[in-house]
Amino acid sequence: MSASDDWFENAPCGLILMKRDGIILRANRTFIAWTGHELQSLVGKRLPDFLPIAGKIFYDTHFAPLMHLQEHFDEVALDFACAGGNRMPALVNAIEGRDEEGRPGFIRLAIFRTADRRLYERNLLDARDRAEETVRVEREVSELREQFIAVLGHDMRNPLASIASGMRLLGKEPVSERGRRVIELVEGSVIRAAGLIDNVLDFARGRLGGGLTLSRDAREPLEPVLRQVVDELRSIAPERIVLAEYELDDPIDCDRGRIGQLLSNLLGNALTHGAKDKPVRVLAGSEAGTLRISVANGGAPIPVATMARLFQPFFRGQVRSNRDGLGLGLHIASEIAKAHGGVLEVTSNRLETRFTFTMPLA
Amino acid sequence: MGLIDMADQGLVQRFATRITGTGAKTVMFAHGFGCDQAMWRYVAPAFERDFRVVLFDFVGAGSSDLSVYDPENYASLAGYADDVVALAKALGINDGIFVGHSVSGMIGILASKQAPELFGKLVLVGPSPRYINDADYTGGFTAEQIEELLDFLDSNHMGWSQAMAPVIMGNPDRPELGEELTNSFCRTDPEIAKRFARATFLSDNRSDLPGIDAEVLILQCRSDAIAPIEVGEHVHRAIAGSRLVILDATGHCPNLSAPEETIAAIKAFV
Numbered sequence: 001m002s003a004s005d006d007w008f009e010n011a012p013c014g015l016i017l018m019k020r021d022g023i024i025l026r027a028n029r030t031f032i033a034w035t036g037h038e039l040q041s042l043v044g045k046r047l048p049d050f051l052p053i054a055g056k057i058f059y060d061t062h063f064a065p066l067m068h069l070q071e072h073f074d075e076v077a078l079d080f081a082c083a084g085g086n087r088m089p090a091l092v093n094a095i096e097g098r099d100e101e102g103r104p105g106f107i108r109l110a111i112f113r114t115a116d117r118r119l120y121e122r123n124l125l126d127a128r129d130r131a132e133e134t135v136r137v138e139r140e141v142s143e144l145r146e147q148f149i150a151v152l153g154h155d156m157r158n159p160l161a162s163i164a165s166g167m168r169l170l171g172k173e174p175v176s177e178r179g180r181r182v183i184e185l186v187e188g189s190v191i192r193a194a195g196l197i198d199n200v201l202d203f204a205r206g207r208l209g210g211g212l213t214l215s216r217d218a219r220e221p222l223e224p225v226l227r228q229v230v231d232e233l234r235s236i237a238p239e240r241i242v243l244a245e246y247e248l249d250d251p252i253d254c255d256r257g258r259i260g261q262l263l264s265n266l267l268g269n270a271l272t273h274g275a276k277d278k279p280v281r282v283l284a285g286s287e288a289g290t291l292r293i294s295v296a297n298g299g300a301p302i303p304v305a306t307m308a309r310l311f312q313p314f315f316r317g318q319v320r321s322n323r324d325g326l327g328l329g330l331h332i333a334s335e336i337a338k339a340h341g342g343v344l345e346v347t348s349n350r351l352e353t354r355f356t357f358t359m360p361l362a
Numbered sequence: 363m364g365l366i367d368m369a370d371q372g373l374v375q376r377f378a379t380r381i382t383g384t385g386a387k388t389v390m391f392a393h394g395f396g397c398d399q400a401m402w403r404y405v406a407p408a409f410e411r412d413f414r415v416v417l418f419d420f421v422g423a424g425s426s427d428l429s430v431y432d433p434e435n436y437a438s439l440a441g442y443a444d445d446v447v448a449l450a451k452a453l454g455i456n457d458g459i460f461v462g463h464s465v466s467g468m469i470g471i472l473a474s475k476q477a478p479e480l481f482g483k484l485v486l487v488g489p490s491p492r493y494i495n496d497a498d499y500t501g502g503f504t505a506e507q508i509e510e511l512l513d514f515l516d517s518n519h520m521g522w523s524q525a526m527a528p529v530i531m532g533n534p535d536r537p538e539l540g541e542e543l544t545n546s547f548c549r550t551d552p553e554i555a556k557r558f559a560r561a562t563f564l565s566d567n568r569s570d571l572p573g574i575d576a577e578v579l580i581l582q583c584r585s586d587a588i589a590p591i592e593v594g595e596h597v598h599r600a601i602a603g604s605r606l607v608i609l610d611a612t613g614h615c616p617n618l619s620a621p622e623e624t625i626a627a628i629k630a631f632v
Contacts, residue, residue, distance in 0.1 A: 022612075052514075053511050053514075057588065058396075060613060060614040060615070061394070062396045062397065064615060065397055066397075069618065
């Protein structure tokens with residue numbers, strides 16, 4: 001056998017020579033050994049005769065047309081039907097060849113077995129399909145959850161409003177000293193509950209799409225809103241000292257309700273987590289083109305690990321279980337800060353823990 | 363002849379429509395299962411001197427807009443026929459010629475019955491009204507074979523889900539066509555291929571053959587595994603007044619393997 005014949009016959013892949021119409025002219029030993037077909041049963045037959053039905057149809061509708069158009073075809077995955085009845089998964093390259101006169105006349109095929117690679121690829125596809133399905137289900141569940149939260153929060157406002165107006169009415173009745181205390185407590189709780197619901201609704205709305213919406217207005221002053229927030233929270237925690245300083249001179253283009261909500265969340269946090277025997281300090285000032293609002297409390301510093309996650313939704317750190325709170329307050333506050341083009345930052349040491357909101361003015 | 367207004371522009375683009383040539387009448391070429399309008403590249407140019415020539419891709423093939431693919435719509439050939447009618451109307455085709463390869467032959471027949479004014483002549487290249495054998499009918503495939511095919515496609519076998527974007531080189535035999543095109547010829551989105559195969563190979567349009575107003579020419583290859591000669595003869599018998607031409611070409615795509623013979627047969631008819 002000549003060297004080139006040897007190369008053909010014993011190549012590390014199957015080699016087939018066929019006419020343009022698919023009639024097999026030659027097949028090498030490797031192909032014969034792999035498929036179990038004898039040479040005489042291959043020569044003179046068409047290649048699709050050795051492909052299962054899907055391959056036959058693929059040959060006539062894809063492979064052959066493409067060969068006509070561009071004279072080569074690479075990396076086709078074809079299964080070959082073997083003499084023993086089993087299938088041999090293969091990867092095939094094909095290229096058109098020309099005769100001595102340069103006329104296109106025949107096609108050369110190189111065939112590589114790919115059982116393992118095919119299995120690997122199929123496993124990848126299966127894994128991807130499963131992952132996509134998981135994501136889809138997760139997304140559905142998540143949307144459902146958020147819709148539920150939104151509906152619940154919204155529906156809770158009604159009974160709260162009833163309680164608030166009930167308390168107002170009761171407050172106009174003749175009531176004992178003790179009774180008045182009770183009314184104040186209930187009103188304080190209503191304020192806290194309303195704050196919780198606001199946070200929950202904001203969170204759900206934000207997640208369902210669109211983020212936090214603002215309606216800015218520079219005409220109305222901010223200070224009265226901040227004062228009212230501080231007063232509200234003082235009334236909830238009458239035994240605590242809250243020192244507040246305001247130096248807001250310039251018109252501030254912001255959503256006052258939202259800034260009020262931000263302060264309420266920060267102040268509520270400070271009162272809940274700060275040392276009971278230390279005052280809470282609120283500073284609100286505008287200067288050098290920046291609005292700055294900070295809330296500081298005493299008490300144990302926030303651990304470093306906790307600092308990194310403070311503004312994540314539902315993060316509650318080492319909260320004791322009898323404290324109210326969903327862990328949304330800081331998250332919402334930081335979203336409000338971002339929506340205003342500002343930032344919410346925290347520093348914490350043994351002297352104090354201070355949350356500072358800064359935002360550029362205009 | 364065919365001012366295309368704004369609403370129709372979208373339609374024209376959806377099917378990656380290409381319009382060439384000039385003439386009083388329009389020839390609309392429709393590709394078959396598996397490929398796209400590129401398969402007419404050796405045949406369509408021959409008609410540009412005497413006809414307006416329209417080439418397009420069915421939704422799901424070639425450069426068509428895949429985003430509008432609605433599986434419900436294309437569960438049967440009727441959806442594809444609706445598209446042909448819509449596109450032909452948008453292009454103002456009247457008394458035109460429809461040339462449909464493979465399954466597009468049936469699609470053209472359905473379209474023509476829906477709107478007979480569109481096409482005065484139908485050329486069916488390798489048509490088949492039903493692929494699965496029946497009592498007295500040879501379709502070419504057994505039910506088991508077609509089921510095996512559809513199972514195979516359902517399992518998303520690599521062979522059909524490969525995304526191929528081959529470069530189409532100019533044919534050295536025809537240097538005048540020689541430009542390098544990159545297109546999506548034979549790209550097979552596995553989901554769409556699966557459904558198109560199902561719509562095609564499970565179809566039975568034998569009852570749609572009679573009652574066609576247009577003149578019909580059937581081009582049948584001598585040995586075609588997908589649409590065997592018995593099928594071509596059946597179609598010829600069922601369509602009154604139809605003409606049957608047996609081409610010497612082998613295989614299923616004479617428009618590629620024997621373009622001159624195909625062109626000659628169509629020209630003799632139009």
